[in-house]
Amino acid sequence: MPLSLYNTLTRKKEEFQPLRPPVVGLYLCGPTVYNDAHLGNARGPVVFDVLTRYLRHLGHLVRYVRNITDVGHLQGDADDGEDPVARAARAQQLEPMQVAQYYTTRYRHNMAALGCLPPDIEPQASGHITEQIQLVEEILANGFAYEINGSVYFDVPRYNEQYRYGQLSNRVVEELLAGTRDNLAGQSEKRSPLDFALWKSAGPTHLMRWPSPWGPGFPGWHLECSAMSRKYLGPEFDIHGGGLDLMFPHHECEMAQSQASDSHTPEARIWLHNNMLTVNGAKMSKSLGNFITLDDLFAGTTGSLSQAYSPMTVRFFLLQAHYRSPVDLSDDALQAARKGYRKLMNGLRLLPKLQALLPGAAPGGDEGEIPTPPGDAEVQKLTADLFAGLDDDLNTARCIASLFNLLRKLNTLATTPAALASVSPAVLTEAAATYATVVTELLGLRDEPRANAEELLSLTLAFYTEAKTAKAYDKVDQIRAALKGQGIVIKDTKAGVEWAYSEE
Structure with a gap:
């Protein structure tokens, strides 16, 4: 198509x-x-x-x-x-x-x-x-x-x-004219209220102006x-x-x-x-107090929403609707988008595990035509459907729905040996590769680190303290070695356990 x-x-x-x-x-x-x-x-x-x-x-x-x-x-x-x-x-x-x-x-x-x-x-x-x-x-x-007067109008x-x-x-010109108030007092220098500026004259106090054949302007x-x-x-x-x-x-x-x-x-x-975006059903505007900058959305510093949402969650939120459809922003919609985004990311994590379940190359045997496994047709159709939405006016919503359909099948294959055996390795490999291509290269969704490094480090130091108190020195050494491998050293001080960057 x-x-x-x-x-x-x-x-x-x-x-x-x-x-x-x-x-x-x-x-x-x-x-x-x-x-x-x-x-x-x-x-x-x-x-x-x-x-x-x-x-x-x-x-x-x-x-x-x-x-x-x-x-x-x-x-x-x-x-x-x-x-x-x-x-x-x-x-x-x-x-x-x-x-x-x-x-x-x-x-x-x-x-x-x-x-x-x-x-x-x-x-x-x-x-x-x-x-x-x-x-x-x-x-x-x-x-x-x-x-006129150094300005040029269309x-x-x-x-x-x-x-x-x-x-x-x-739109019809006559209707547009009917919807305008022609300035009969002569305050406007335009011949028609529909005329628009191509070049505007600028006085000496105007901050942004350039020379032109009609005088200084912009x-x-x-x-x-x-x-x-x-x-x-x-x-x-x-x-x-x-x-x-x-x-x-x-x-x-x-x-x-x-x-x-x-x-x-x-x-x-x-x-x-x-199409346009609304917030809880209302047009986004500063006067309504629902004007949300991207930085505020990512940091969670906006009164219109209860929490921060990551850039990839926001991207998924925008792509889960067809671009010509309106989109309404709300906590519920963003939380649903986050679940959908994470589901696709878990699908990416599934792919290498699924690949590992595939049998190796079959040993040589009698020559002849090999019958097509019964599950190939379904997987091939699910794979082809990924592009049907994109071909149909860049319908990313339909594409994402197709991704979920394929992912459900891949999860079934990963957990059901009989189902896995019904699909040829080549067809399954192609489906997995296409899934990854559509998610990462075409939809542009990437995995985001969701863990807070400082919180994880504090938790690790708490485990270290517990192990030391329990005199489980094998665990103490294990934690020290693991952190050192990350460029972090543990220091036991009179004030308690501290960490520092390794200088080695």
Whole structure:
């Protein structure tokens, strides 16, 4: 079964065919780096990480680009107000790039903790001002933008004469206009309330500004992704992804910019959107007090949840639902995810034990056709089912359910000699290898150390003290030797038993 993906632009699942095989170009909208990443920021990167892994597994040469927005994303996604990076810099009396670099580093650390492979290219908006200015010049020259007072705006009504603004989000311009309040007092310099900024004029006190043909200013938020995706993936590429909340206006404006430029393309052939995340049924927001950063989630320092949850538990939690389905965060949901994740990890631990139960190579005998063992067909079907979910619009929930089905069979084979004898070693070896591949290489789940080293060491020293009190010197020596093998020495002092790092 070939891979199919749901295309937001066409509202249907389509068989994936690269534009320039075997190369596949992927672009994911990255974070605006003025604050710590929250759990909602993680869903897109986790989804695209699995997509990248699977495409590479299928033999494609993937170029995965995920941007960093460090300039141009105005407050409330509007065309006025202050850039949140500049606002944070002003509040903390720092350079804007200090703020951007600090939160970029923390974001990358969070993504690595979640098991996300780094993108092949991670461009920053502030490093691609030249490309963005060139894109604005093309749109102006093609008659789809206008300049006023040093700012340049995209002309949506003019664009809509030739294309259709709203084609991605399935919105109608007339309805959009009806939902806006046209500023009749003349406070807005835009010709239409639907027009959006390509370039904004900046006064001398603005912290982030660059020279341009229209005077000092900075790029609009939507412009950066169109310019950087074109630079690294070409005028049209395979897949553009992001959260459902970015479909309008961000992705809609991206598509319009690309079609109005010299590219004359919808930018991406497939637009892939992951659904949103709620907390106990309510939208995540700071005002509701349920805003959960990834660091708080990992450390357990959030009032919305009762305890800490490890990065792999969180990754499993996100993957156990299809990316187009909404996900609700709660203690019960995370605890269930932790159980499921640990079940898969126990499956990995089972594999070498199962392999050890297999018989060795059969001795030579009479030549002739060897009958297929009766259990092979079932195991082969369970193994093939692991990929059926991934092929069907990257349905990781279905893939995980298939993993549990195969794991139940593997557990039966490990505990029932008659069942094990009904499966050929080659089929069982293939099933075990595929299970490990899907869990670790495709879903990106890895085993996490769950033991606290300090607590284990304290417990070991307590056993040492008990053995010494009981004069069980063989156990005392055994514990000393075991700890020394770990680079730790035990010291008996007047104050009690202590430990130190071995200096040998």
